Amino acid sequence: MAAFGPRKAQRLARADGSRKGGLDERAAPVVRLLNGQSRFCTTSSCSGRLVLVQGRAVDGDSFEIQKKDCSWLLVTHEPCSGSEVMTALEKATGDVVLKFEPFVLHVLCQELQDAQLLAVRSTHCLEVPLSHRGKLMVSEEYIEFLIHVANQKMEENIRRIDRFFKCLELALKNSASTNSSLEKTEKHCPVYLHRRKRKNIQGLHTPPRGPNEELEPEDDVETSLDIFAEIMI
Structure with missing residues (x-):
């Protein structure tokens, strides 16, 4: 589609709005490979990370971190230690969740068949509540165990990014x-x-369509995908 090229150029010319302000090193090869193709345009990416997110519960009995007004006590794209997490938890005043999030990539595709070439999803993640209203709800031993599991997932995530790049x-x-x-x-x-x-x-x-109905700006054949690191090829 002729309109895809200008839209891609406009999108890639935008300033990086991520917290880091640039590409993660491990995600860069995949991003550059796709953007080197005329029919693809990446819009955001993350190579995988471990985070401690603090927020307020929805109500007194529910433990669900709301994205709005939440804060990050710790974020790392590398394996970390239990002591790093414990130090970060000392700053906790609300509800804190430990998360491992795998490689994610959002891509605009020119045609439906291009999107079908890329469609991959994964459940390779981890999310565990640790504290409630500033009070730690688990033992330090359990946190050490969680970090061990999260680090294993991080290492597997790195292997999957490499495998995904080669298969792509x-x-x-x-x-x-x-x-x-x-x-x-x-x-x-x-x-x-x-x-x-x-x-x-x-x-x-x-x-x-009705005589007065028009296509919305995003209502075209371009497709946005979530691409995760797990790929069973």
Whole structure:
């Protein structure tokens, strides 16, 4: 789609709005690989992190950290120690949750088939409440155990990023080769191209729109995906 190129250029020209203000080193190869393709545009990424998030409970009996007005007591993209977490918890005055969040990447895709090439999701994460209203609810021994588990997940996450990059690189090469072969076939076989177009038209079901109804800016064939590190290839 012709409009995708200018939109991609505009998006990539924006200032980095993340807390870090730049790409995570481990996520950079995947981001650059995708942005080097005309049909993809990354919008945000994180290579994986361990965080202590403090917030207020929704009510007196519920333990759910609200994103609004929450604060980060600790954030690291590397394995950490139990003592680091305990030191950060000393600053706690509200409800604190320990989280491990794996590699995540948000991507705009030009066509639906491009999105299908990338669709990957994962449950490789961890989320455990540690304190309530500033009071630590678990033992230091349990926190050491949690950090051990979180560090193992971090190490596995690093391996998955590397595996994802290699599989994505191969998939893009195969896709480019397939598209090239298809274009040659269509160029020399007009009848094949006519049948393919007719099939696509017959298979398209679009709900009717009112005479005054217009497409929203985001209501097009571009697709936004969440891509996580777990990939069973």
